[in-house]
Amino acid sequence: MKTHSRRSFLKASALSGGGFMLGISFLSNFKSFGNEPIANLPLGFNELNGFVKITADNVIKIMSPNPEGGQGVKTSMPMIVAEELDVDFSKIIIEQADLDTKHFTRQFIGGSQAIHLSWQPLRLAGATARQMLREAAAKQWNVPVDEISTQSGVLYHKNSGKSANYGDMATAAAQIPVPKEVKLKSIPDFKIIGKSQGNVDLAKIVTGKPLFGIDTQVKGMQIAMIVHPPAFGLKFKSIQNEVAVSKMKGIKAIFPIKIFNEDYEKTFFDTTTFNEVVAIVGNSTWEVMQAKKALKVTWQPIESYTQNRNMLGRKIVEKIPAGLEDTIEHKAKLAERITQPATVRRKDGDVETAFKIATKIIERTFNAPFLAHNCMEPMNFFAHVTDEKAELSGPLQKPEFTEQALSARLGMPLEKIDIKMTRLGGGFGRRSYAHWLIEAALISQKVKAPVKLLYTREDDMTAGIYRSTYSAYFRAALDADNNLIAFHVKAGGTPESPLYPNRFPAGAVDHYLAEDFTIDSNITVGSYRAPRSNFMAAAEQSFLDEVAEAAGKDPIDFRLALLNRAKEKPVGKNNEYEPERFAKVLELVKEKAHWESIKMTKKLGFSAYFCHDSYAAHILDLEVKDGTPVINKVWCAIDCGIVINPDAAKNMAEGGIVDALGAALYGKMTFTKGVPDANNFHNYRMIRHNEAPKQIEVHFVKNTLDPSGMGEPAYPPVYAALANALYKATGKRFYNQPFSDNL
Amino acid sequence: MAKYSLKINGKTQLIDVDPSTPILWVLRDHLNMPGTKFGCGMAMCGACTVHLDGTAVRSCSLPVSAVGKQAITTIEGLSANGTHPVQKAWLEHDVAQCGYCQAGQIMSAAALLKDNPNPSDEDIDNYMSGNICRCGTYLRIKEAIKAAAKK
Structure with a gap:
C-alpha cells in the first residue's frame, strides 16, 4: 500500500439529520488543458464539495462531478471512489453534481481528461472517507484503529466480533479530523476498478425517462428559437414582418439579442458565429417553428474586424475577414499556402542537407474539409433569469467557463447564477461553446419567464463552430538502405493549425522539421473529437504507409524500427510520447489480428497514433464491392493505463471507430457564398448501421499505470487505417477527405 | 386549432392543437412525454420513432390530423417497467x-x-x-x- 498525504483538498462535515459528507477539490491535481497552461484558477478551494455522502440510515451517495455526454464518467468516476471507500457499487446512489465552482474544479468534458486528472483525488476521497469511518468505529469500540477492517460498506472488529455498517458510524465520522495520510489500495486488491459496470443511467435511457436538457419542462415555460444569418459574413440589420408574425398563433415575442457586449474580452470557449440574432418566443415548439419559417429578416454584410481573446491566459488577436466565403476559394488558398514557407515549430538536425543526399524523396499533400459535429440532441438550454438570480439547466461541456461568460453578460455575480447539468445527447466538442446558453438567458430576461431555447437541426448544423478545414504536406527522405533520414511536415488550416510538432515521428528521425500556418476566415471553428489529432493522424499515418512501401518494408515493422530508434537514441527534446508504450500497442494489434498470416491475402490497413496520453493502433480489413467499402473487421489495441470500466471503455473504442469511419468516408461541410451547403441529415451524410464494420475487436494493454484518455484516442488513427486498406483494395491512395468522394 | 382524441400507450388523450402539429411535439410539448426525441424534423435520423398500430413511424413527420383511431406506442409505453x-x-x-x-x-x-x-x-x-x-x-x-x- 502506498501512503498519500491529503494536502489541502479534503474536508469533512456533518450532515443535518446525521451522517457525513466528505468533499474534495481537484485543484491539487489540476494540470492543464490541451497545451495551454491554465491561468487564473477560479478559487482557493479550501472548502468541501459534496463528494461522498453517508447518511445515518446508511444511504451512500457519490456525486459525479463531471457532465456526462456518453463517455461514461458518471459510472466510472464513482467506481473509483467506491473502490477505495470499499462499498458495494450496486448499492450506492450516484448523482450528477450541479455546477459548483466553489467546490469543484475542472468540472467539464474535454480532452479525454476526466479520469486522467481525477484518478488520484477520487481514490483519496474514497480512502479518506473509509479511514474516518474506521477511526470513528475504533473510538466507539475503544480498540486500535488498525484492528478495524471493512468489507462492502461494513466495519468489523475481528477480536470483539463487533460490526457496524457505514451509516451507523457516519455521524461520528463527521467529528473525526480529516486524516493527514491515508493508505490507498494496492492495485491487485481492486474489486470494482477493472470489472465492467453497466451505465448507471441506462435503465432510464431505455424507458424514455427525462434525462436530457431538451426534456426540461417547467410550469409556465415558453419555447424560444433563434433566427440567425443564413450565411457566414452576414449580420443582422432589421426585421421586416415582425408585426404580422407576432400575430401568429401562440407567438409571444420577437426581438433581436446581442450575445456578447462589444467591450467583452472573449475567452477560449466564447466562440460565437453570429453575435446578433433574432429570438422568437411562443407557447409551443411547433408554433414557434412556423413563426420562424414565416419571419423575414434583412441581413447585411459584415465588415472585417479584429477581436482580442484571452485563450486560457494567452492573449491573442483574432482577425475576422469580411466576405461570403466559398469552399473553392478555401481549397485554392490552402493549396497555394501549403507550398510556401511557414512558421517553424521544431527543427532537429540539418533537414535540407539530408534531402539533398537522399536516395529517395517522397512528397505528398493531404486535405480535409470542415466537419459539423451533429450531436444527436440539437443545441438547447433552459433559462429562468430574474432581477435576483439566473437559473439555468441543460447540456454543456464547460459549465464553469460558460458561467463566467454569462456572469459578465448579465452583470450578475457568479453566486446568483445556478447552472444544472443534464445528460448531454452528444458533445464531441460542440457543447464547449455555449453561446446558446447566453442566448437562452437573454431571452428569458427579456420575456421575464422561464424559457427553453431549442435549435432546429438546421440551426445546429448551419450556425458554425465546425472542425477546421486542413492541409498537410509531408516530405520524407530515404537513404540507399531505405532508412528514413529526414522528415518534414508542414500543416495548416482555415482558420486553425492542426500541427503537433513533438509527436511521432519526431524523436525518431535525425533530421526533422515541423512548420505550420493559418488562414483567416469568418467560418467559426472549435474543438471536434480529438481536436487536430483527428486530421494529423489521418495524414501522417497515411503518409508513413506510403513511405514504408517506398522503403520496401512492412508498415508495422517500419514504425516499430522508428519507435525503437526513439527509445534507444531519441532525437531532440519534448517528444510527447513514450516509444516503448507506443510500440506495445503496435505489437499487440499485430499479434491479435495475426497480421503476418493474413496480410498477403486480405486488404488490410494499419495505423497508430498517440494522443491524450494514450496509445491506439488499428488494423482494418475491408473489401470494395461495387465501389462501396465493406468493412469486415477492425482490430484495435489501446494503452490507456489502468482500465476503470472495461466494457464501457470497449464501447468507447467501438464507437470512436464507427464515428471516425463515418467522418472519413462521408463527412464534409462545404460553403457557397458563405451559405453552408448541408443543413440536415438528407444532405450531410452520417454513417449508418449497414455501413459500420461487421466486427470490432478491442484489446487493452495490461499495465498498472495511471489511467489516461479513453474518449478520444481510438478515433484519430481510424482514418488512415481506412485509407491504407482502401489503397490495398483499389490501388489508389486517398489524400482527400471524405474518401467516398474519390471512390 | 382542432380537438383530437388520441390513443397513446393504451390511454385516451384529449388535445387541442393545430392539425399540422407533428405527433412528436404533441407528445413532448402537450403531453409531457419527452421519451420520444427530436433529432432532425424530417424523418432522416429516426430519433423520434414511435409505433402506429405496431408499425415504426417517424413522429416528427406525422401530423396529428393523420393519426385518426390508430394506436400510438411510445418508448414510455413499450413495456410496463422496461421489461420488453x-x-x-x-x-x-x-x-x-x-x-x-x-x-x-x-x-x-x-x-x-x-x-x-x-x-x-x-x-x-x-x-x-x-x-x-x-x-x-x-x-x-x-x-x-x-x-x-x-x-
Whole structure:
C-alpha cells in the first residue's frame, strides 16, 4: 500500500439529520488543458464539495462531478471512489453534481481528461472517507484503529466480533479530523476498478425517462428559437414582418439579442458565429417553428474586424475577414499556402542537407474539409433569469467557463447564477461553446419567464463552430538502405493549425522539421473529437504507409524500427510520447489480428497514433464491392493505463471507430457564398448501421499505470487505417477527405 | 386549432392543437412525454420513432390530423417497467453511450422483431439504417437485437 498525504483538498462535515459528507477539490491535481497552461484558477478551494455522502440510515451517495455526454464518467468516476471507500457499487446512489465552482474544479468534458486528472483525488476521497469511518468505529469500540477492517460498506472488529455498517458510524465520522495520510489500495486488491459496470443511467435511457436538457419542462415555460444569418459574413440589420408574425398563433415575442457586449474580452470557449440574432418566443415548439419559417429578416454584410481573446491566459488577436466565403476559394488558398514557407515549430538536425543526399524523396499533400459535429440532441438550454438570480439547466461541456461568460453578460455575480447539468445527447466538442446558453438567458430576461431555447437541426448544423478545414504536406527522405533520414511536415488550416510538432515521428528521425500556418476566415471553428489529432493522424499515418512501401518494408515493422530508434537514441527534446508504450500497442494489434498470416491475402490497413496520453493502433480489413467499402473487421489495441470500466471503455473504442469511419468516408461541410451547403441529415451524410464494420475487436494493454484518455484516442488513427486498406483494395491512395468522394 | 382524441400507450388523450402539429411535439410539448426525441424534423435520423398500430413511424413527420383511431406506442409505453425483450437486451449489452438516439433505436428494433422475429444481420442493417447514432453504437445495437430475438 502506498501512503498519500491529503494536502489541502479534503474536508469533512456533518450532515443535518446525521451522517457525513466528505468533499474534495481537484485543484491539487489540476494540470492543464490541451497545451495551454491554465491561468487564473477560479478559487482557493479550501472548502468541501459534496463528494461522498453517508447518511445515518446508511444511504451512500457519490456525486459525479463531471457532465456526462456518453463517455461514461458518471459510472466510472464513482467506481473509483467506491473502490477505495470499499462499498458495494450496486448499492450506492450516484448523482450528477450541479455546477459548483466553489467546490469543484475542472468540472467539464474535454480532452479525454476526466479520469486522467481525477484518478488520484477520487481514490483519496474514497480512502479518506473509509479511514474516518474506521477511526470513528475504533473510538466507539475503544480498540486500535488498525484492528478495524471493512468489507462492502461494513466495519468489523475481528477480536470483539463487533460490526457496524457505514451509516451507523457516519455521524461520528463527521467529528473525526480529516486524516493527514491515508493508505490507498494496492492495485491487485481492486474489486470494482477493472470489472465492467453497466451505465448507471441506462435503465432510464431505455424507458424514455427525462434525462436530457431538451426534456426540461417547467410550469409556465415558453419555447424560444433563434433566427440567425443564413450565411457566414452576414449580420443582422432589421426585421421586416415582425408585426404580422407576432400575430401568429401562440407567438409571444420577437426581438433581436446581442450575445456578447462589444467591450467583452472573449475567452477560449466564447466562440460565437453570429453575435446578433433574432429570438422568437411562443407557447409551443411547433408554433414557434412556423413563426420562424414565416419571419423575414434583412441581413447585411459584415465588415472585417479584429477581436482580442484571452485563450486560457494567452492573449491573442483574432482577425475576422469580411466576405461570403466559398469552399473553392478555401481549397485554392490552402493549396497555394501549403507550398510556401511557414512558421517553424521544431527543427532537429540539418533537414535540407539530408534531402539533398537522399536516395529517395517522397512528397505528398493531404486535405480535409470542415466537419459539423451533429450531436444527436440539437443545441438547447433552459433559462429562468430574474432581477435576483439566473437559473439555468441543460447540456454543456464547460459549465464553469460558460458561467463566467454569462456572469459578465448579465452583470450578475457568479453566486446568483445556478447552472444544472443534464445528460448531454452528444458533445464531441460542440457543447464547449455555449453561446446558446447566453442566448437562452437573454431571452428569458427579456420575456421575464422561464424559457427553453431549442435549435432546429438546421440551426445546429448551419450556425458554425465546425472542425477546421486542413492541409498537410509531408516530405520524407530515404537513404540507399531505405532508412528514413529526414522528415518534414508542414500543416495548416482555415482558420486553425492542426500541427503537433513533438509527436511521432519526431524523436525518431535525425533530421526533422515541423512548420505550420493559418488562414483567416469568418467560418467559426472549435474543438471536434480529438481536436487536430483527428486530421494529423489521418495524414501522417497515411503518409508513413506510403513511405514504408517506398522503403520496401512492412508498415508495422517500419514504425516499430522508428519507435525503437526513439527509445534507444531519441532525437531532440519534448517528444510527447513514450516509444516503448507506443510500440506495445503496435505489437499487440499485430499479434491479435495475426497480421503476418493474413496480410498477403486480405486488404488490410494499419495505423497508430498517440494522443491524450494514450496509445491506439488499428488494423482494418475491408473489401470494395461495387465501389462501396465493406468493412469486415477492425482490430484495435489501446494503452490507456489502468482500465476503470472495461466494457464501457470497449464501447468507447467501438464507437470512436464507427464515428471516425463515418467522418472519413462521408463527412464534409462545404460553403457557397458563405451559405453552408448541408443543413440536415438528407444532405450531410452520417454513417449508418449497414455501413459500420461487421466486427470490432478491442484489446487493452495490461499495465498498472495511471489511467489516461479513453474518449478520444481510438478515433484519430481510424482514418488512415481506412485509407491504407482502401489503397490495398483499389490501388489508389486517398489524400482527400471524405474518401467516398474519390471512390 | 382542432380537438383530437388520441390513443397513446393504451390511454385516451384529449388535445387541442393545430392539425399540422407533428405527433412528436404533441407528445413532448402537450403531453409531457419527452421519451420520444427530436433529432432532425424530417424523418432522416429516426430519433423520434414511435409505433402506429405496431408499425415504426417517424413522429416528427406525422401530423396529428393523420393519426385518426390508430394506436400510438411510445418508448414510455413499450413495456410496463422496461421489461420488453429489446429493452432488456439493451441493458445486457450496455448499448448506450450518450443515449439520446436509443429510444428511437429501441422502437425501431421492437417493430423489426415484431415483423421479423429472427432477422439476419442484413435484415437488421436494412431495417435499422434509418436510425442514426453519432456515438457509433451500431455493433452493440445489432448484438442486442439478435439477443432480443432469442428471448
